[in-house]
Amino acid sequence: MQDGRGQSLQDGLFGTRDPLDEMRSALEATGRFKVLERLAKPATYSPEVPVPARASTCIYLDVETTGLRSSEDKIIQLGIVAFRYDAFGNVHDVVAELDEFEDPGRPIPEEITELTGITDEDVRGTRIDDERVAALLADASLVVAHNASFDRPFVEKRFPAFKDVTWACSIEDVNWRSEGFGSSKLEWLAFQHGFFYDSHRASSDCLAGVRLLAAELPRSQRTAMSKLLESAARHDVRLWAVGSPFETKDALRRRGYRWQASAKVWWRDLRADQHEAELEWLTKNVYGGRRRELPFVSFDGALRYSSRISDDPASARG
Secondary structure (H helix, E strand, C coil): CCCHHHHHHHHHHCCCCCHHHHHHHHHHHCCCCCCCEECCCCCCCCCCCCCCCCCEEEEEEEEEECCCCCCCCCEEEEEEEEEEECCCCCEEEEEEEEEEECCCCCCCCHHHHHHHCCCHHHHCCCCCCHHHHHHHHHCCCEEEECCHHHHHHHHHHHCHHHHHCCEEECCCCCCCHHHCCCCCCHHHHHHHCCEECCCCCHHHHHHHHHHHHHCECCCCCCEHHHHHHHHHCCCEEEEEECCCCHHHHHHHHHHCCEEECCCCEEEEEEEHHHHHHHHHHHHHHCCCCCCCCCCEEEECCCCCCCCCCCCCHHHCEC
């Protein structure tokens, strides 16, 4: 249950004032203090904007797992916050929440318990409700996670229906640095936005993420959600620098390329509108002025952040 002080602070954040908010403003006006409030869920994140009749629903999710590898490790907690948003990127209200444990069938590593606070006793005999997850997903037009390239492979393995929906990432699809934030870590962004929460608990992480998406960014004066929607609509390409000379490896690494050991080739992902410029850079800096027709694959939010994009250049176009 939320106490009165937390509610009043949260109400102040979203448009009303009370003595505690006046005290906070006075403290921060001195330049000597920064006051943080505990995260609370408001009735609406956009009180001045009516909810449109055809508002869309987004799922913000977070998983806690037994480790980092989706091929071997298991989900031990799934948090979901479903919220409504509009085409302009206004976040309106939370319509559903889920926070459930799942027994991985083996002991949770000690370092994971230290990080998350989740113990073997917490998860023993539990299972995430598949039907409830499916019902939440059925209403969603978008799934968002903070570091979606980690969450998506785990979630798709456990719940295959998540393969059929567009994904976005609240790290990669919002340029926090260009808005003046020194880090895109969730806890740091929360601190910069004046609140704190119980981190590394799936549902708390989700509510923190939704709060950040609802925020107006300081430089662009747009909501983080509007930036995310714009970025999520883009098309990308995965490009392989086949046949690159050995002596260009450092230049490729600095450019953001990664080494694919089995195919012995460097590759990187980039926006589709950067494809031609990247080919020109490779021609000049890697292939000695000779233009090469290089293999690539195109993808969008239906595949972005998944582990299902081919890493074999032989299966690509070129």
